[in-house]
Amino acid sequence: MSKQGNIRIASENMMPIIKKWLYSDKDIFLREIVANGVDAITKFRKLADMGEAQTSEEEYCIKVSIDxxxxxxxxxxxxIGMTEDxxxxYITQIAFSGAADFLDKYEKADGDGIIGHFGLGFYSAYMVSENIEIFTKSYRDEPAVRWESDGESTYTIEPCDKETRGTKIVMHIADAEKEFLDEGTISTLIHKYCGFMPYNIYxxxxxxxxxxxxxxxxxYIKNPKDCTDEEYKSFYTKTFHDFQEPLFWIHLNMDYPFRLKGILYFPKVKNKAELERGQVKLFCNQVFIADNIxxxxxEFLTLLNGVIDCPDIPLNVSRSFLQNDREVQKISRHITKKVADKLTGLFKNDREKFVQCWNDISVFIKVGCLKDEDFYSKVKDILIFKDLNGEYKNLDEFLGVVPESETAEEKRDEEKKPVxxxxxxxxxxxxxxxNMFKNAGLNAIVCDTFVDPHFISFLEYKNPEKWKxxxxxxxxxxxxxDGEVNADDFKDLTESFKNSLKNTSIAVKAEKFKSADVPAIINVSEFTRRFSEMNAFYGLAGGDADRDMTIILNTENPVVASFTGLNDEMKKFVANQIYYIAMLSYKKxxxxxxxxxxxNSMQLLKNYIG
Structure with a gap:
């Protein structure tokens, strides 16, 4: 015969677990207690607006004090305060949310501004307290109440002589947590967790x-139309302590299909160290949740500095919940879209400013493309590169590609080869x-940031039929x-040159350059060099591209042309000097x-002086 029953949990065993594991960061208790105070004020104001409570001229505020x-x-x-009931x-029944109960009762009223999502927040104070007292007086005409507990399974509740409406929570700080009696520490925590809460905090x-x-x-909670550039810059400096002005910003402000407010700033980013200093602060109803969630x-937007407020996100939930929550995914996609729209709009409407900002934002955009395919699809046409003439163009502009109709492109698909x-x-x-490129009337793009080796490989992968x-x-x-050469015609030159080199692993080849000024250049195939760079990046073997180097001799250069007529000793001197000159243009x-x-250079000087 089967039976059913209720699982019983002993409260004396539960409280130590709550006190120890409720939050990963101990200092978050102050956020929870102050947020409860914000909720209490918001509830009272709503009742007053509906005519269910009498107001006074006093300032709505929260006072934090240290003794x-x-x-x-x-x-x-x-x-709003509380009655004994x-x-x-709300206090003695763990996880019974007063905010949820209030919203249920007044569901027809505007529920915006109520922070609470659960009833455990108050107990976070026991992570730093050995005893807590609550003094509270309801807006109703009922006696004030004092509640006290050491955080175990018992508590005391009794009348008290508190005369003013509201609630005062007194935390008796444990000896091991004395840092929370320091004014500087508490001030820092208020700035961090409560810096934008909707009522003054003293x-x-x-x-x-x-x-x-x-x-x-x-x-960020204001209408973008009511904000000036100076206000945006001032808010940025004050919030992120960065005294270098941001390049530009995006003000997020929407109520449908989800609520979202915030400002994202584009700082000047030029190297990898600066790239990792980005900070996007996430808030819920002006209560700080965390950085860079x-x-x-x-992920790529954490390279920016910004503030985002999502009232629909709980204050304390697991990351696995956020990963699988559809609303959260919609928010993430919307933020990506707004950033892409801002960049695209700037490119189309103010190309000059876009170009001026490019060196500072290019790394961010490229990393964004690598990290987020949706972002890449939205900004792929505004990816620009500086060329050897100092002009900034996207690749189609650089290559002089004339846009074709979709039908024409489809007909040419099979004939297309990467350019x-x-x-x-x-x-x-x-x-x-x-210089050789310029003299020949050729052009090239500049890819000199740390992310470019990965980015050009990414572009090739995404556009295999367009670019190489x-x-x-x-x-x-x-x-x-200047035309092709027959390798056999210069076999004596290449073999003699190779036998004269101290570097015995390098290959030697002869070509006829249009310019006679350059005696030789070093050549390493694109595949070999990229493979070598990739292995070096990941710390793998096979990262030495020098083993596959080729020195290409210019048969039009007078020194090279006369090389075979030199004696053996002079050949060694000249060959190695040509090699060193070519290498200096390639690497150290x-x-x-x-x-x-x-x-060798010193010897040449001595010979020249005589």
């Missing part, structure tokens, strides 16, 4: 001249190749050559090569 002698930290509000219901209130620690009307904010896009990764270090990227030292374009010489090059 080091008594070892107490207190938080007091002048909100309500204290029994610390150790002395009188009407005191200034609140928070900003109850942060810029990738389940809500697309070679030459690029330079170091304009100074690769200046010899750059080649670094300018990876191949000799036909425009640089190793110490042994640098010494040999220096000695």
């Amino acid at each position: 080091k002698d008594a070892k107490t930290l207190s938080v007091e509000d002048n909100g 309500e204290v029994e219901k 610390l150790n209130f002395q009188g009407k001249d005191d200034k609140p620690l928070n900003d109850p009307q942060p810029l 990738k389940e809500v904010i697309p 070679s896009v030459y690029y330079v990764s170091d304009e100074v270090g690769q200046s010899q190749y750059v 990227f080649m670094r300018i030292d990876a191949d000799i374009d036909s425009a640089l050559k 010489l190793n110490p042994e090569e640098l010494k040999d090059f220096s000695d």
